[in-house]
Each structure stands twice: as C-alpha cells, then as structure tokens.
Amino acid sequence: MAEMIDIQDLVFEYTRDENQEPVSAIKGVSLKVEKGSFTAVIGRNGSGKSTLAKNINALLLPSRGAVYVNGYDTRQEENVWDVRQSAAMVFQNPDNQIVSSIVEDDVAFGPENLGVESKEIRTRVDSSLKAVNMWQYRKKAPHLLSGGQKQRIAIAGAIAMRPECIVFDEPTAMLDPKGRSEVMGIIKELHEDGITVLLITHFMEEAAQADRIVIMDQGEIALDGTPQEVFRQAEAIRDMNLDVPLTVELGYRLRDRGLSVPDTIMNMEEMVEFLCQYK
Amino acid sequence: MSIQVNNLTHIYSEGMPHQSLALENVTFTARDGQFVGIIGHTGSGKSTLVQHLNGLLKPKSGSIVVGGVDITQPGVVMRDIRRRIGLVFQYPEYQLFEETVEKDVAFGPANLELDESEIQNRVKEAIQLVGLDYEEIRGHSPFELSGGQKRRVAIAGVIAMKPEVLILDEPTAGLDPKAHQDVLDMIRKVHVHEKNITFLVSHNMDDIARLADWVLVMDSGRLVMQGRPEEIFSQEEALDSIGLALPEPARLMNMAKKQGLPFQGSFLTVEDAEEALYGFLKRDRDLRI
Numbered sequence: 001m002a003e004m005i006d007i008q009d010l011v012f013e014y015t016r017d018e019n020q021e022p023v024s025a026i027k028g029v030s031l032k033v034e035k036g037s038f039t040a041v042i043g044r045n046g047s048g049k050s051t052l053a054k055n056i057n058a059l060l061l062p063s064r065g066a067v068y069v070n071g072y073d074t075r076q077e078e079n080v081w082d083v084r085q086s087a088a089m090v091f092q093n094p095d096n097q098i099v100s101s102i103v104e105d106d107v108a109f110g111p112e113n114l115g116v117e118s119k120e121i122r123t124r125v126d127s128s129l130k131a132v133n134m135w136q137y138r139k140k141a142p143h144l145l146s147g148g149q150k151q152r153i154a155i156a157g158a159i160a161m162r163p164e165c166i167v168f169d170e171p172t173a174m175l176d177p178k179g180r181s182e183v184m185g186i187i188k189e190l191h192e193d194g195i196t197v198l199l200i201t202h203f204m205e206e207a208a209q210a211d212r213i214v215i216m217d218q219g220e221i222a223l224d225g226t227p228q229e230v231f232r233q234a235e236a237i238r239d240m241n242l243d244v245p246l247t248v249e250l251g252y253r254l255r256d257r258g259l260s261v262p263d264t265i266m267n268m269e270e271m272v273e274f275l276c277q278y279k
Numbered sequence: 280m281s282i283q284v285n286n287l288t289h290i291y292s293e294g295m296p297h298q299s300l301a302l303e304n305v306t307f308t309a310r311d312g313q314f315v316g317i318i319g320h321t322g323s324g325k326s327t328l329v330q331h332l333n334g335l336l337k338p339k340s341g342s343i344v345v346g347g348v349d350i351t352q353p354g355v356v357m358r359d360i361r362r363r364i365g366l367v368f369q370y371p372e373y374q375l376f377e378e379t380v381e382k383d384v385a386f387g388p389a390n391l392e393l394d395e396s397e398i399q400n401r402v403k404e405a406i407q408l409v410g411l412d413y414e415e416i417r418g419h420s421p422f423e424l425s426g427g428q429k430r431r432v433a434i435a436g437v438i439a440m441k442p443e444v445l446i447l448d449e450p451t452a453g454l455d456p457k458a459h460q461d462v463l464d465m466i467r468k469v470h471v472h473e474k475n476i477t478f479l480v481s482h483n484m485d486d487i488a489r490l491a492d493w494v495l496v497m498d499s500g501r502l503v504m505q506g507r508p509e510e511i512f513s514q515e516e517a518l519d520s521i522g523l524a525l526p527e528p529a530r531l532m533n534m535a536k537k538q539g540l541p542f543q544g545s546f547l548t549v550e551d552a553e554e555a556l557y558g559f560l561k562r563d564r565d566l567r568i
Contacts, residue, residue, distance in 0.1 A: 016423075044455040045426035092453070147321040173453050176320040176482045178522035202455050205527070241457030246527045246549060253553045259566045268531045275556070276538050278563050 004165045004196040005033035005056055005087070009065035012051055025051040027219040028065070033198060035164065038191045040207035041200045043216035044241035049200050052216065053167050056198070058083045070164060085114060087165040087198075088158035092173045094150035103145075103153055104129065104138040110161040121160075128156040131193075132186050148179025155186055165196035172203065184209065204231075204245045208266045215240060227266050247271040280346045280443050281310045282332065282476060287341035289327055289500075301327045302338070305502045307495060309444075309476050314467075316491030316508070317480045320522035324500040325480045329446045332478070333364040345444070362391055365442030369449045371433035372426070380406070380424075380432050381417040387440040405439035406432075408472060410465050427458030431465065438469055445469070446478040451486070463490065488512055488526040488547035496523070509545040528552035 010029045013022040026048045033039055043049045054060040055067050058074040070086035072079040088110075091097050100106035107125045116124070129135040132152040142150055151171055158166050168187065172180040184206055191197045199210060207213050213230040215223040217240045223230050231237070231248045244252070247265050254261045265271050289302040302324050309315050319325045330336045331343060334350050334357050342349045350360050368374070377383035384405055388398045406413045409431040416424075421432050434450065447466060451459040463486055470477045481487055487494060487508065494511045496504040498521040504511055512518075512525050515533055524530065532546040532555065540559070546552050560566050 045453075045458055047455075170453065176522060177484065177524040178320055180482075181524075202453070202459075204456070238457075241455050243456035246531065246552075249549060250531075250553055250556060253549075254557060254560065255568075257557055258568050259557070259560050260568050261560070261566070268534055271531060272535045272538055272540075275535055275540055275559070278560060278566070279540060 002034055003032045003068075004035045004037075004070060005031070005198070006068040007031040007052075007055070007065070008068075010052075010055060010062050010067060011064040012048075012055060012060060013063040022063075024063075024219055026055070029216075029219070029221055030065075031214065031221065031224075033165075033196060035196055036191075036194050037212060038188075038197045038210045039199070039212045039214060040210035041198065041214045041216060042202070042204070042207050042242055043222075047216040047240075048219040049216045050169055053089065053169050053198070053200055056087055056167055057089045059089075081114070085161055086163055087167055087196075088161050088163040089167045089169065090151070090154050090158050090171050092170040094147060094154050094174075097154045097157070098142045098150060101141055101143075102138075103134065103140050103142055106142060106153055107138075107156045107160050110157050114161065124160045124162065125156075128159040131159055131189070132156045133182075146179060147175045148182040151175060151179065151183050152186060155183070155190075159190070163195070165198065166190065167198045167200075169200045170202065171199075172201070172206065180206075204243050204248075205267070208245045208248075215242065228264050231266065232263055280476065281308060281344075282444060283308045283342075283344040284332075285342045285344070287328070287331060287343065288339045289331065289336060290339050291327075293339070301500050302331070303500045304341070305500075307502060307505055309478070309493070311476060312474050313493055314470055314477045314479070314491050316487035316494045317478060317497065318482070318484065318487055318494065318523060319497030323497040323521075325497050326448055327500075328497065329366065329448055329478060329480060332444070332446060333366045334360045335366070362440060363442055364444040365437040365440050365446065367434050367437050367445070367447045367450060369452060371437075371450075372421075372429035375421040375429060375433055375436075378420060379417065380411075380419050380421050383421050383432060384435045384439050387436050391440065401439045401441065402435075405435040408438060408465070408469050409435045410461065410468075411435070425458075427454055427461060430454065430458075430462060434462075434465070438473070441473070442475060444476045444478070445473070446480075448480045449482065450479070451481070451483070466490070484512070484524055485526040485528075485548075488529070496521070508547055512547060513545050 008030055010026050012026040013024050015022045041049045058080050067074045069083045072082045074083050098106050099109055104125050107128055108121050111121045111124050129138055132155050134152050172183050201207055208227045213227055231244045234244050251261045251265050284307050287302050287305040291301045292298045317325050338351055342351050375383050384402045385398055388401045403413050411431055451462050491508055494508050512529050515525055526547055528549050529546045532542050532552055536542050542555050
C-alpha cells in the first residue's frame with residue numbers, strides 16, 4: 001500500500017468533567033498521507049492539530065472512525081508497538097522527552113524498548129546521531145546542550161527506532177533562530193532520505209517548505225493542497241487566525257498596487273530569482 | 280524613573296565543579312517610556328538577566344539601581360521591588376490557579392494591601408487593557424479559556440500591579456499567528472497607556488524590530504551589542520556569528536542585495552520591503568497590470 005497514514009472519518013471526543021457533554025476536538029476528518037511525502041499541518045490554537053497527531057501515534061484512540069498507520073489499525077491494542085515504530089513522534093519541548101543523563105543513552109532508549117540486540121543498537125545510535133549532526137556530543141549530558149541541540153537529540157531518538165514516518169508536533173516553537181533552522185534542516189534531510197514527514201507548526205515559512213499543507217480549523221480540515229494552492233487563499237487563511245509567509249504577503253501587496261508579481265513565489269530564494277530578471 | 284544596571288556579574292553553582300559565568304559585567308540604562316528588546320540564543324543569559332531585574336536572583340557583583348534605589352543591597356524590601364517591577368514568565372498561563380478570571384487577576388493587587396475598591400478598579404482596567412471583555416469573562420474559570428486568552432489573563436495579573444517596569448519573557452511562544460499578533464498589539468497598547476519601561480525577551484527578530492526602540496544583544500552572558508533596532512539589524516554577520524538572524528524583511532532584502540540588486544536601507548518591516556520592491560519593479564512596463 002502506498003499510504004503511510006490513512007485516517008477515515010475520525011471523530012475524537014473528550015469530556016472535561018463527568019457531568020458534561022463530550023466536546024469534539026476532531027469532527028470527522030479523513031486524510032491519506034502518502035509514503036515519502038512531506039505534509040505540514042497548520043491551524044489556530046485549539047484547532048485539533050495536536051489531537052490529530054496524537055491519534056496517529058496511538059497516544060489517543062478514535063471515538064469513532066479509524067486511523068491506520070502503515071496498515072496497522074490503532075484501535076487494536078496489539079498493534080500499538082507496530083504503530084509507534086512505524087510513526088515516531090517528536091514534541092515541542094525537548095526537556096520533556098529526554099530521559100537519560102548521557103546523549104547516547106537517551107538515543108538508545110527507544111530501540112532498547114523495542115528489544116533490539118545491543119550490537120544493532122550501537123549501530124543505530126551512531127548513525128542516528130550522525131544524521132542529526134550530533135555524534136560528537138554522544139558522551140555529553142543533554143542538559144548542557146542548547147535547545148536546538150536537545151531537539152536534535154530527541155529527533156535522533158526517534159530515528160533510532162527506524163520509523164518510516166515521523167510526526168513533529170511544533171518542534172521549533174521553543175527554539176531560537178539558529179535552533180529553528182538547524183531542526184528544519186534536519187527535517188528536510190530526513191524527508192530527502194525517504195522518511196514520511198508530518199510537521200505541525202505555527203510558522204508559515206516552515207509550512208511553505210512542505211509538499212502539501214493541511215489546514216485544520218475547528219476540528220475539521222479547512223484547506224488541503226500544495227503551498228501555492230493554500231497560500232493563494234490569504235483571506236480564508238487570515239479568517240482562521242493564520243498568516244501567509246512574508247514573500248507571499250509581499251506578492252499580494254505588490255499585485256494590489258498593480259504589478260503582476262506571480263502568485264507562485266513561496267520563499268525568499270524564489271522572490272530574489274524573480275527580482276533578478278528585472279535588474 | 281530609570282533602571283541603571285552596572286557591571287552586573289552572576290555565577291551559577293559557584294564553587295561547584297560545573298560553575299559557570301552566567302552574566303559578565305553587564306551595563307546598560309533604560310528610561311521611562313522606553314521599550315527595550317532583549318535578544319540572544321538559548322543560554323545566552325537573557326532570562327538570567329531579567330530575573331535579576333526584579334530581584335529573583337542576586338548578582339555576584341554589580342548594581343541595579345531602580346529609581347534611585349540599589350535593589351541588590353541587603354535590607355531592600357523585595358515586596359516593594361516586585362510592586363514596581365512586574366515579570367511575566369514564559370508560558371505564564373501555567374501559573375493561573377484561581378476559580379475565576381477575576382480572582383486570578385486580583386491576586387497580585389490584593390497582596391499589595393490595597394483597599395477593595397482600588398483592587399476592583401485595577402482588575403477591571405487590567406482585563407480590559409489586555410483586550411478581554413470584563414463583564415463576560417470575569418466569572419469564567421481561567422482553565423476553560425483558549426491558549427491566547429489564558430495568556431492575556433496571566434499578563435493582566437501582572438499589569439494589575441501597575442508596575443513601572445514590565446518584563447515579558449517570550450510572551451508569544453506557542454501561540455498561533457493571530458493570537459501572537461494580538462498579544463503583541465496588547466503589549467504595545469499597555470506600554471503606551473502605562474508609560475512604563477517594557478522589556479521584551481524574544482527569539483522573534485521581526486517582533487523586536489517592530490516594537491523595540493532599544494535592543495540589547497546577549498551572548499555567553501555578556502552584553503555584546505546595544506543600540507536602536509536599525510543599527511543592530513544592519514549587522515547581519517555579527518548577529519549570525521552568535522546564532523541570531525535578521526528580521527525576515529531584512530533577510531530577504533539582504534539576499535537580494537547580494538545578487539547585485541540596488542536596495543538601500545535596513546528594512547525592519549514588511550512595509551519597508553514592500554516600498555523598496557514597488558519602487559524597483561514599477562520601472563518595468565511589462566509588469567504593470
């Protein structure tokens with residue numbers, strides 16, 4: 001099968017307290033994510049995007065509908081390990097996901113739990129740390145590293161599980177500019193290496209780097225398409241408390257003032273290339 | 280009112296094997312009505328610095344003179360300091376704890392031993408200043424609000440103390456673009472209304488460029504640059520070497536300059552970039568619609 005993730009009519013409800021009606025965080029979402037693709041999920045606070053991610057990792061289970069990860073139905077308890085090995089997850093705060101006092105032990109934690117033999121663990125830890133450019137820090141204590149470095153350790157921990165897919169839940173929200181670009185660089189490399197990437201983010205510049213953008217709003221999918229298709233709808237996007245990348249915004253403003261600037265420009269490189277034609 | 284920080288030095292875990300110099304000879308002055316941005320990579324000393332400003336941390340050496348009083352001296356009453364200097368931590372909504380929004384915002388002023396009607400007035404004013412509907416929201420539990428609303432309530436709790444200095448440490452982290460913009464607009468409004476000294480610690484260079492009239496740049500515990508935003512953000516290489524970037528419009532325009540395009544200036548905002556691009560492109564007839 002060509003789908004990494006297949007979400008069918010997913011409804012997720014929770015109750016705030018026992019006497020209240022259940023609240024629907026996700027109201028009937030269907031979404032297929034192809035193997036090897038890079039999809040960004042954006043949406044306002046409370047739109048249901050993190051709930052969606054947790055349903056993909058079997059941290060939450062559907063109230064109705066179904067989620068298949070690499071063909072495994074998350075509702076079947078015996079599938080939980082296969083689901084989590086297929087789709088690993090990296091969260092917002094690196095401090096909450098690092099468990100060991102030495103970097104390489106932390107990266108080994110996942111494969112150890114999968115029962116991988118120790119020689120193979122060594123190989124995986126080394127290659128994972130190299131993949132995130134953190135191998136030289138393998139003997140260090142994680143708390144002495146920067147935010148971007150810690151987040152890369154968390155990503156190495158995910159890679160060491162050899163997942164086909166990684167779900168990133170706002171991985172750069174707490175990082176400084178350098179940390180953000182380090183982590184985005186690693187995410188793009190992982191995608192180029194064939195890993196399916198699902199990136200939840202509030203940064204429109206990051207979303208613009210994906211092949212596909214899914215916008216969640218009020219528990220439903222509001223828009224779904226390539227960055228060009230999605231960011232063309234600036235008004236709808238602003239109505240959903242989101243924004244467009246700087247270069248897209250500039251394109252709008254210049255077209256409003258009567259200049260035919262193409263609406264396909266999604267990033268700074270493309271904008272500069274366009275400008276250079278008129279030197 | 281002014282804050283003068285002189286040769287401030289702080290050492291973490293002094294005398295322990297892993298002792299480290301967290302602040303080294305930091306010196307600057309901030310005056311009434313100033314909006315000061317503080318930037319620096321994670322671990323550069325920004326948060327350590329602001330925690331000194333309201334007396335949460337004591338320096339190894341140096342002084343912090345707030346309105347004529349050196350708050351690092353023994354015998355200074357911390358309650359007086361914190362009444363004058365309000366600090367909003369990262370993710371302040373985690374500190375909400377009361378049953379209702381009104382009670383939560385009233386907690387700080389109530390501790391100042393103000394009379395009941397003054398507390399009432401301040402709570403109402405603070406909730407309105409952060410852009411929430413007082414009558415509608417006062418009785419709600421803070422826990423049933425959205426992320427952006429919770430953060431506004433938490434900030435209102437500090438504003439209600441009417442601090443002469445308001446320090447905000449990453450007040451927009453984790454908010455969606457609209458809530459992010461709303462919280463910043465609100466901070467600017469409070470600053471103009473209260474005429475306080477505002478310190479904004481942020482990783483977002485665009486926000487600093489738009490809001491601050493003075494910028495402090497921290498690296499490895501030292502204050503390595505200070506100046507107006509247009510001065511600071513004209514030094515791409517120096518910023519890059521300490522893990523910082525330019526605001527997005529400036530980055531775009533610098534990239535274009537490097538390709539030989541004729542742009543001049545500092546381009547701190549999207550409007551600055553728009554004007555330059557418009558001026559450049561309108562010369563070409565083919566582009567006019």
